[in-house]
Amino acid sequence: MYDPKIDIPRAKEQIEKREKHLEAILGCIVGGAVGDALGYPVEFMSEKAIKEKYGPKGITEYELDRKTGKALISDDTQMSMFTAVGVMVGDTRSSMRGVGSSPCINAGQAYMDWLKTQTSTYEENKDHPRGYGNGCISWLCDVPELYSRRAPGNTCLSQLNAYAHGAHYSSDFIAEHVNDSKGCGGIMRVAPFAVYYELDREMIAMEGAQIAAVTHGHPLGYMPAAVLTHIINTIIYHRENKTLKEIVTEAMEVCSKLFRGTRHLDELVELVNAAVMLAENDKPDSANIKLLGEGWVAEETLAIAIYCALRYQDDFTAGVVAAVNHNGDSDSTGAVTGNILGAWLGGNGIDDHWVENLELKDVLIELGTDLCHGCIMEEGSCYEDPDWIRKYIRMRWRPEDDEDTKLSGFPDLHRMNKALREENTERKRSGETRKETFKEI
Numbered sequence: 123m124y125d126p127k128i129d130i131p132r133a134k135e136q137i138e139k140r141e142k143h144l145e146a147i148l149g150c151i152v153g154g155a156v157g158d159a160l161g162y163p164v165e166f167m168s169e170k171a172i173k174e175k176y177g178p179k180g181i182t183e184y185e186l187d188r189k190t191g192k193a194l195i196s197d198d199t200q201m202s203m204f205t206a207v208g209v210m211v212g213d214t215r216s217s218m219r220g221v222g223s224s225p226c227i228n229a230g231q232a233y234m235d236w237l238k239t240q241t242s243t244y245e246e247n248k249d250h251p252r253g254y255g256n257g258c259i260s261w262l263c264d265v266p267e268l269y270s271r272r273a274p275g276n277t278c279l280s281q282l283n284a285y286a287h288g289a290h291y292s293s294d295f296i297a298e299h300v301n302d303s304k305g306c307g308g309i310m311r312v313a314p315f316a317v318y319y320e321l322d323r324e325m326i327a328m329e330g331a332q333i334a335a336v337t338h339g340h341p342l343g344y345m346p347a348a349v350l351t352h353i354i355n356t357i358i359y360h361r362e363n364k365t366l367k368e369i370v371t372e373a374m375e376v377c378s379k380l381f382r383g384t385r386h387l388d389e390l391v392e393l394v395n396a397a398v399m400l401a402e403n404d405k406p407d408s409a410n411i412k413l414l415g416e417g418w419v420a421e422e423t424l425a426i427a428i429y430c431a432l433r434y435q436d437d438f439t440a441g442v443v444a445a446v447n448h449n450g451d452s453d454s455t456g457a458v459t460g461n462i463l464g465a466w467l468g469g470n471g472i473d474d475h476w477v478e479n480l481e482l483k484d485v486l487i488e489l490g491t492d493l494c495h496g497c498i499m500e501e502g503s504c505y506e507d508p509d510w511i512r513k514y515i516r517m518r519w520r521p522e523d524d525e526d527t528k529l530s531g532f533p534d535l536h537r538m539n540k541a542l543r544e545e546n547t548e549r550k551r552s553g554e555t556r557k558e559t560f561k562e563i
């Protein structure tokens with residue numbers, strides 16, 4: 123036990139193994155943000171108005187923010203970043219303390235932090251204690267740029283606000299049926315979860331739906347998130363020699379089985395089938411996309427993204443450009459298309475110029491890299507990663523944020539590890555075993 127000669131090489135080996143997937147994971151995370159940032163300026167514009175303003179091809183390059191010179195990300199990417207942190211904080215607790223809880227519960231906790239970024243300022247929130255209970259769990263609360271309202275979705279705001287005021291916080295959000303919204307606020311933020319675990323894909327897909335159902339209770343609000351989760355997870359970990367179309371078909375088969383008997387499943391299947399068929403005709407994108415809807419609701423967001431990804435599976439730029447030039451919710455359809463195509467083509471498939479001017483690109487790459495590595499530390503091992511501990515246990519972004527932190531329950535690293543080891547030894551002695559990742563305590 124605690125043998126550095128065994129633990130450290132083993133940890134390094136695990137990191138190397140995970141790094142095989144780095145390109146695809148970074149592509150998914152950054153690609154989603156690119157599609158979001160491209161579509162954000164035209165989110166509320168009709169196709170006609172977009173073409174009047176940007177020319178007959180529509181918007182094909184970023185509209186840079188005058189103040190910062192950056193392409194601004196919207197709520198889609200902001201919430202996706204909080205999904206990432208929530209999932210990793212939860213996994214870290216599970217790995218190091220044997221305290222397991224479902225990813226949807228941890229993602230939901232992180233969304234409460236996102237809510238704070240929408241309702242308070244960086245200065246007001248930066249000294250807020252970190253930790254479970256009344257604290258923030260997200261180091262993202264240390265990123266000043268995230269305290270920006272970028273047309274946040276009403277359902278997300280109102281449902282999270284309801285939790286903040288005591289609404290029942292479930293562990294099975296689908297069964298809880300928190301409201302009857304099928305807006306795309308659930309699907310647009312689920313990709314970081316989809317890239318994280320290499321586990322049973324049916325379980326992953328169902329958990330993707332649960333993450334959407336934290337705020338969206340209508341079956342068409344969460345089932346499309348399951349489909350997207352399955353598609354992305356398959357691309358990253360189980361791609362083998364499958365075509366993208368085969369991966370989409372497989373995801374639909376699995377989700378049809380998972381949600382058999384759920385109302386509105388047929389509508390979802392029909393719409394995705396239409397997207398797959400339309401991707402193969404020779405009609406213009408605008409005519410095809412009109413048949414799929416506008417993307418304000420999750421099933422249409424998924425269908426439009428699948429259409430664009432299949433149609434332009436070798437060309438990231440063409441895919442996201444097609445995904446944002448229509449009457450509907452351009453940033454969300456752009457984000458989900460960017461997630462799929464970014465995973466499919468990898469980070470190298472995304473032209474540098476898209477990344478260069480992207481707001482918070484460094485933080486997005488940092489998150490993508492963390493999602494790739496995962497929590498390598500575990501109880502019973504002496505391998506330690508101080509950056510991981512700072513971000514996912516002490517919940518602080520940079521070392522300078524950590525110095526004056528008002529910790530709620532986490533002592534310094536040395537003491538914490540000692541305490542953890544004692545706790546773990548105690549638990550082992552008492553015969554209690556580590557909980558499975560997805561099981562709740």
Ligand SMILES: [Mg+2]
Pocket residue numbers: 196197198272273453454
């Ligand atoms: Mg948005």
